[in-house]
Amino acid sequence: MASYADQGIVRFASPFPFGDTVQRLLATFAERGIKVFATIDQQAQAIAVGLSLPPTTLILFGNPSAGTPLMLDNSAAGLDLPLKALVVEAEPDAVEVFINAAKYVIDRHGLPHGLEANLLPVEQLIAHVLEAPVER
Numbered sequence: 001m002a003s004y005a006d007q008g009i010v011r012f013a014s015p016f017p018f019g020d021t022v023q024r025l026l027a028t029f030a031e032r033g034i035k036v037f038a039t040i041d042q043q044a045q046a047i048a049v050g051l052s053l054p055p056t057t058l059i060l061f062g063n064p065s066a067g068t069p070l071m072l073d074n075s076a077a078g079l080d081l082p083l084k085a086l087v088v089e090a091e092p093d094a095v096e097v098f099i100n101a102a103k104y105v106i107d108r109h110g111l112p113h114g115l116e117a118n119l120l121p122v123e124q125l126i127a128h129v130l131e132a133p134v135e136r
Contacts, residue, residue, distance in 0.1 A: 008104025010123055014087075014095040014130045018055045021095050021130065022087050028129045029061050036061045037082050055089040066118040070111055077109040083122060097126060 004011045014021040022039075029036050037060040046053035062082035070077040086098045102119035105111075 004098070005101070008101045008108070010099050010101045012097040012099075012126055012130050014097055016095065016130070017093075018057075018087065018089040018095050021097065022057050022059070024129050025059060025085060025087070025097070025126070028125065029059075032125070034061055034063050035082075054091075055087075057087045059085045059087070061085065069118060070105070070109070070115055073111050073115065074109045077105065077111060080105045080108065083119070085126065097130065099123065099126065 016024060026036060026039065028034075038058075040058040040060075042056040042058055043053045046056075060082045061084075067077075067081040067083075071081060080100055083099065087095065088098070089095045099122065102116050102123060105119060106113060106116045
């Protein structure tokens with residue numbers, strides 16, 4: 001199986017419980033003026049249709065001043081915007097956060113590499129919030 005990095009995914013191991021991880025991300029986004037467009041409790045959605053899923057929340061977030069230039073260069077970049085953070089506790093006390101790598105988004109849409117600077121700060125911000133290294 002290919003590594004997450006090979007699939008354009010950045011993985012963060014969170015040292016915090018699931019709910020705390022979600023709240024830390026939401027609070028930090030709010031403090032930094034990063035708009036949260038939606039928070040989807042995917043576990044609750046699974047339960048609503050009679051299925052089981054470990055705690056899983058998808059956060060759609062972004063900064064239109066950072067994302068709009070990508071979409072102006074290639075409107076298909078909107079498929080990957082707003083950005084998403086997936087918080088999962090697949091096993092008890094093993095919380096992970098996944099995001100698309102900035103390089104993946106840039107390469108996928110054939111964007112100028114200079115626009116990668118619009119997305120890279122998110123990787124560093126999440127690493128800082130979780131006090132975790134970026135795993136590629």
